[in-house]
Amino acid sequence: MMMKLKKTLQFCALAGAIVSNSSGATESRHYLEHRLEGNALTIETTDGEVTLTPINDDSVAVHYRREGVKQLPSFALAGTRRAPVETSIEESAGLITYDLGDLHAVIRKSPFAISYHRDGETILSEETGFFATETMRGFRFALAEGEKLLGGGERVLGMDRRGRRLPLYNRAHYGYTTESEQMYFSLPAVMSSNKYILAFDNSATGALDLGASDEDVLQFEAVGGRTAYIVATGDNYPELVENYVDATGRQPLPPRWALGNFASRFGYHTEEEVRETVEKFADEGFPLDAVVLDLFWFGPDIKGHMGNLAWDRGAFPQPEEMMADFRERGIQTILVTEPFVLTSSERWDEAVAAGALAKDLGGKPMRFDFYFGNTGLIDVFDERGRDWFWNIYDGLLQQGVSGWWGDLGEPEVHPSDTVHAIGMADEVHNAYGHRWAQTLFERQSAAYPERRPFIMMRAGFPGSQRYGMIPWTGDVAREWGGLKPQVELALSMGLLGFGYTHSDLGGFAGGEEFDRELYIRWLQYGVFQPVYRPHAQEHIASEPVFHDRTTRDITREYIKLRYRLLPYNYTLAFENSQTGMPLMRPLFFEPDSDPALMDYKDAYLWGNDFLVAPVTGAGIDAVELRLPGGVWFNYWNDDQHSGEKATIDVNLETIPVLVRAGAFIPTVDDMATTRDYSSENLTLDYYAHPASIESSGYVYEDDGLTVNAFARDRYTRLHFKAGRSAGGIRFDFRRDGGGYPGEPQQRNMHLNIHNWSLQPSQVRAAGKEIPVLESKRDFEQASEAAWLDQHANQLRVKFKWDRQALSLDVRH
Structure with a gap:
């Protein structure tokens, strides 16, 4: 706590809360008193009320209200029923610390200002905080040296938007190409390299100035609207996204x-x-x-x-x-x-x-x-x-x-x-x-x-x-x-x-x-x-x-x-x-990745296990892309890549698609429409590598139509796990969930172990020995068998899996 207070006092020495009145003059905002309403903290100041409402242990909604300043309803906050957040308050002569769990809001009483702390570090601070004049209202926050700011909605400006002034007015941009500062879907929100998301719950025409006018200040300004913002934090970027969508609402599963x-x-x-x-x-x-x-x-x-x-x-x-x-x-x-x-x-x-x-x-x-x-x-x-x-x-x-x-x-x-x-x-x-x-x-x-x-x-x-x-x-x-x-x-x-x-x-x-x-x-x-x-x-x-x-x-x-x-x-x-994890994910979401990847926009992760780089120019026969660490396989030919960069040869029939070592990639048979989806014949491509001793994955299934199928236990999850040892590799398969109409009672499994050249001495599934065959023809005709495809450097195993947990062992 002392470290937090020390950093807060250092901030307080640099920043002050300034109130703009209708005449244009400014004066400091000061604390008068506070009260708890449930677990929300409301503070009376010389300039009106401020309410901090906890969303979860890592996120808070903040609403400034001044008499005579019109307020609109919140559009950003989800009305989700959630468990109450346990909060606590510590007060001293000059400070109030409002503890949500992982996130701490520290309120300086005079001049009034709020800063936000996590793990003993100040991650975000109001500079002069809230301001309002006859024609404009908004907020000012201090920016840290080297801090990157991403987001702001649809723009073509590069991933890091710091140093930009972004118009906040949804507007069509017909026929855009490689540059656009204002498009169809603006968002008054940013994600910071300091692992916070700051969203302004204000629907009005305005601007988001990310250090353009003052390099050390983030300023939100609007011609009207709600004078409120949301702060979400997290230990890592995926957790940060999850905490933010907990505040603003999760996307329901589409059909x-x-x-x-x-x-x-x-x-x-x-x-x-x-x-x-x-x-x-x-x-x-x-x-x-x-x-x-x-x-x-x-x-x-x-x-x-x-x-x-x-x-x-x-x-x-x-x-x-x-x-x-x-x-x-x-x-x-x-x-x-x-x-x-x-x-x-x-x-x-x-x-x-x-x-x-x-x-x-x-x-x-x-x-x-x-x-x-x-x-x-x-x-x-x-x-x-x-x-x-x-x-x-x-x-x-x-x-x-x-x-x-x-x-x-x-x-x-x-x-x-x-x-x-x-x-x-x-x-x-x-x-x-x-x-x-x-x-x-x-x-x-x-x-x-x-x-x-x-x-x-x-x-x-x-x-x-x-x-x-x-x-x-x-x-x-x-x-x-x-x-x-x-x-x-x-x-x-x-x-x-x-x-x-x-x-x-x-x-x-x-x-x-x-x-x-x-x-x-x-x-x-x-x-x-x-x-x-x-x-x-x-x-x-x-x-x-x-x-x-x-x-x-x-x-x-x-x-x-x-x-x-x-x-x-x-x-x-x-x-x-x-x-809330997006389907397309930036490479910097990877643990311990190079911070420079925050600027990288030429490749992305498709889910957890694919790395994709679109070919975006004519006549290209090779693409150089950045890697976020680890070992990756070329999806088309199993070539391996590691280090900071990879060069991938392409022709008109291929684009760079890499698969993470240790990944399970599930596929099913061809179909004419998703209505015909079935995992009765389920193929798992497992990408074996000595660097991946243990790995796991899963497939989620329901009937594709039922609303809230997961919450209603009308689903199945198929879990896969692999573990290497000196003697071979072991796979574990299990399922959970109440099932769904049309789910196969038994699945014909096709396990392809990539990067595998050793002829197995034994393969056993559910304690039963699987025959190891010498010819491809015999393998294709068998219902349960194993075969070493030496040309492809893959071990192929076919077996049946019903609803019971199953282990498959491959011995050298």
Whole structure:
């Protein structure tokens, strides 16, 4: 405790809390008294109240309130019921220490300021802290020398954003490439190399100044909104993410079909065209799980129809039958919707009568012009707007729609003088997509509690992930410059809870002619990103089935690989739902990795065991990438790599994909749709290496549809463990969970032990000897056997595994 107080007093000597009053003059803020309300600490100061509410042992929400300063509700904080945090308070003449467990908030009484401590170290300190004037409000925090700051939402600026001033206003950036400081999905939050996340619970137009104006100060400023922030901490970066999403909400597990292949373009004009496209996927042998319909489903052309949100029966005469036919084949239908209702649309009068639209300053429905026509905007902050909007969605769900694509939800055009139920446009702009997703998620969950929502949107706010929001990176240019920043965008979003951020595969905007190499490279990368959805303007087909034979053959194999990897990928989705860990992870998440990897954006971890580096330039035959430590195998040929860097040879059919030594990579048989998923035939590729004496892994399974399957014990986890010894290697297999409908009662296991050249003297499974065969043909015909594939340097073992724990021993 003395070390903490010493460091706090050192900080206090450097910083002071300054209050800005309405005249622009400044004065110090001072402590008056404090009280505990439950385990929350409220402090009265000469400038109003400050409440610190513990979220968990490592995280706290802080809310400053001054008389006359309007407050909005919290959008970022999850209303999750959780066990109370045990807190304690120590007070001295000049300090109050508020102890949450691992995190300590130290409040200096005069001048008032709060600093945050962990393990005896100061990790974050208010500089002048909260400020408010007639036109601006915000916070100032001190920055440490050498501290890196990541996050801030979708930006193309490099991973470390320190030294930047980031606009906080969700805004479309059409056709972006290798640089963008303002895009669709801004986040008023950062992750620090000092292992804290600082998120501002404020939805208003503003800026996040990360040492741009003052190199030692992080300043958040906004024109209005809630004067509150969240501090989350952790011993390491994965724990930090977990503590942050505990505060802002965990992403629910999506339906399994969300991890399949989507057919999508801007756009399908007729029912006949959609049906022909689906048939083309089947004819060409491509798996398919969903078809996405852009705005032509409700109108014959681009302009004048937005807000209809009803089938154009001329172009789509029998949509219910079409969707039912697709569902019979395991293919879901996703519709685009937008929050704008044009004055020319069939629903304008209906929306006005329902009071569903945001108002102008005279109290009438706000009207303004944008690309699609003269329009109003649904007020998702008003119960009447939410009711009206939801009734449309509910009708479409009853017709057979499976998922939603919410477009233009920044909102793309949002005049400042628009009046919403809880405030002006600039006060709530950045929470518009968040409240839209909340409406869909909560209403659908209430009406259809056994259906997992699918909600894809391009704008939101901290915490939007708890409403199942699946973001994409907007209208990226269809060129190499558009592919290059996609890893940076996905990683930056994943740090702050948005683990399903993905790109329009192949690029969306522009492109004069088809670039086969670019297209193949983008779709190869897509296998190892959260959602597999090629999408583009229609003058160049976005779907691989409409391209040349070489393109079809290469992309078909990659999409099939995506499906074979479903047990691995679905397990990543499960882990995200439990801990917030993103599916795409930066290399610096590895223990004891080089701190310089915080800046690295050319490669990433896909889950725990894959390391992937997209090829982002033309004519490349080798890629040099950084390694985070350990030994890695080339997924395509088993070459081994270690040290700080690796150079991977590639051709048009391969990109750098490495597998961690000691990893278990589970795969299943090919399938036409994720509905056909089964682990009855389960292959485990185990990557043996002397440096990995013991290792483990698991696969999570449920029926792909049941809501809260894990909490309801309607799941199975298959656990795998390997341990090397002088005499050989031992594998242990066990399962837990209550099971799920359709689960195999017995699994045909195919264990491939990579990097293994020793002929086994004995192989035993569950105490029974497995015959070791000499020929590949005999091995393939046997139901249980072992065979040393000397060419591949692999030992292959086939055995059966029922629901009981099982051990398999391989002796030299």
